[in-house]
Amino acid sequence: MDLKQRFKTIYPSAFFLENNAKAVEKYLQQQGWLAKQETLISLEKPGEGNMNFVLRATTNQRSFILKQARPWVEKFPQIDAPVERVSVEAQFFQSLERVSSINSFAPSCLGFDAKNFILATEDLGKGADYSFLYQKENQLTESDIAGLLQYLTTLHQLSVPANFPENLAMRQLNHEHIYNFPYLVENGFDLDDVQKGLQAAAMPYKKDVDLTAKISACGEIYLSAKGASLLHGDFYPGSWLKVADGLKVIDPEFGFSGPAEFDLGVLVAHLVMAEQPTSIIQTFISAYQKVININEKLLAQFAGIEILRRLIGIAQLPLSLDLATKKGMMARAADWIRKERLFFD
Numbered sequence: 001m002d003l004k005q006r007f008k009t010i011y012p013s014a015f016f017l018e019n020n021a022k023a024v025e026k027y028l029q030q031q032g033w034l035a036k037q038e039t040l041i042s043l044e045k046p047g048e049g050n051m052n053f054v055l056r057a058t059t060n061q062r063s064f065i066l067k068q069a070r071p072w073v074e075k076f077p078q079i080d081a082p083v084e085r086v087s088v089e090a091q092f093f094q095s096l097e098r099v100s101s102i103n104s105f106a107p108s109c110l111g112f113d114a115k116n117f118i119l120a121t122e123d124l125g126k127g128a129d130y131s132f133l134y135q136k137e138n139q140l141t142e143s144d145i146a147g148l149l150q151y152l153t154t155l156h157q158l159s160v161p162a163n164f165p166e167n168l169a170m171r172q173l174n175h176e177h178i179y180n181f182p183y184l185v186e187n188g189f190d191l192d193d194v195q196k197g198l199q200a201a202a203m204p205y206k207k208d209v210d211l212t213a214k215i216s217a218c219g220e221i222y223l224s225a226k227g228a229s230l231l232h233g234d235f236y237p238g239s240w241l242k243v244a245d246g247l248k249v250i251d252p253e254f255g256f257s258g259p260a261e262f263d264l265g266v267l268v269a270h271l272v273m274a275e276q277p278t279s280i281i282q283t284f285i286s287a288y289q290k291v292i293n294i295n296e297k298l299l300a301q302f303a304g305i306e307i308l309r310r311l312i313g314i315a316q317l318p319l320s321l322d323l324a325t326k327k328g329m330m331a332r333a334a335d336w337i338r339k340e341r342l343f344f345d
C-alpha cells in the first residue's frame, strides 16, 4: 500500500498534502489561507526533513511553508509517530511570537489546521540546515554562536506557557530511541551497515549493566519531567537553518517543559560530534551558565547519552568520522555518563 492509501485508510476524510499544485491551491482556498487575488504558482521541497512532509508554496504574492504530520516518520514510514506533534509545533511558534528577544529566530505561524495536521508558517528564506557542520573543517561562526546562545538562554528563561502540551507521545517515541533501543543487543539494526566494525565497537556499551542503568535513570527524568523550562526538544544542527539574515531555529515538535540541561546537553553532544573546537564548547557552556543555573551532572549525562545514541542508535547523522574517532567519542561519552561530569582532554 502506498503512503497516501495508508493515510486515507486511517483518516478517510483528511487532506493528504502532496506536491500537486491544483489540489493544494484548492485546499489553501478552502482554509482561507490565500488572499483574494492570490494564486499558487509552485510547490517545492524546501530542504531535507525527517519526520514530516514539508513543502514551500510560492504564490503570485509571497511564499510560505506547509508542514503535514502523518501518523508515521516520513523518513522511516515503518515507525509510527503521533500526529499531535504538529500542534505542539504550532503552539511553540505561537509562544515565541510574543517575545521580541527570540521571535526573530523563529517563523511566525500563519495558520494551523488541526483537522488535517497541517501547519503554515512564514518562509524564513532559502538556506541549508547546519548539518554541514558534521563535515570536516566546517565551524560555527561567532555570530552563529551568539545566536544559539541568545536563542537558548531566552527560551529557557521564558515562563512556560499555560497549558503547553506535555507532548508525552513524542517523548515516549524519543525515549525509545535515546534510552532503550540503542542498548538492546538484538535490535535488528546492524551497525556494520553504517560502518564496518561499529557493531563490535558498540557491544561493550550495550552490555554494560551499570552504564545502561544510569542511562535508564536519565530516561525516567526525560519522560517524567515537568515545569522548569520550555525546551525546544531537538536542539541539534538539523533544526538550525542558515539563511540570508542569519541563524534560525525550526522544528520544535519535540518541545515540552522540562530540564534545560536536556537542550544544552544535546547541543554539546552535537558540537562534539561535529568536532567543533573544545574552546567553543566550553565558552558556550560558561556563557550559558552566567545566565541560567544548571545541574552539571545532569548536563554531562544528557550530553553523553546523546553522543552514544547518535553513534549506535537508529537516528544516524551524516558524520564524517572514522571508526577510531567514533570509538574515542563513545568512550568519552560513557565516562561523562558514569562520572556525571563533562571533561574534554
Ligand SMILES: Nc1ncnc2c1ncn2[C@@H]1O[C@H](COP(=O)(O)OP(=O)(O)O)[C@@H](O)[C@H]1O
Pocket: 046, 047, 048, 049, 050, 051, 052, 053, 054, 065, 067, 074, 107, 121, 122, 123, 124, 125, 126, 127, 128, 129, 238, 239, 241, 250, 251
Ligand atoms: N519556516 C521555514 N522557512 C524556510 N525553510 C524551512 C522552514 N521550515 C522548514 N524549512 C525547510 O524544510 C526542511 C524540513 O523542515 P523541518 O521542519 O525540519 O521538517 P521535519 O520535521 O520533517 O524535519 C528544513 O530542513 C528546511 O530546509
Ligand SMILES: [Mg+2]
Pocket: 048, 049, 050, 051, 238, 239, 251
Ligand atoms: Mg527537521
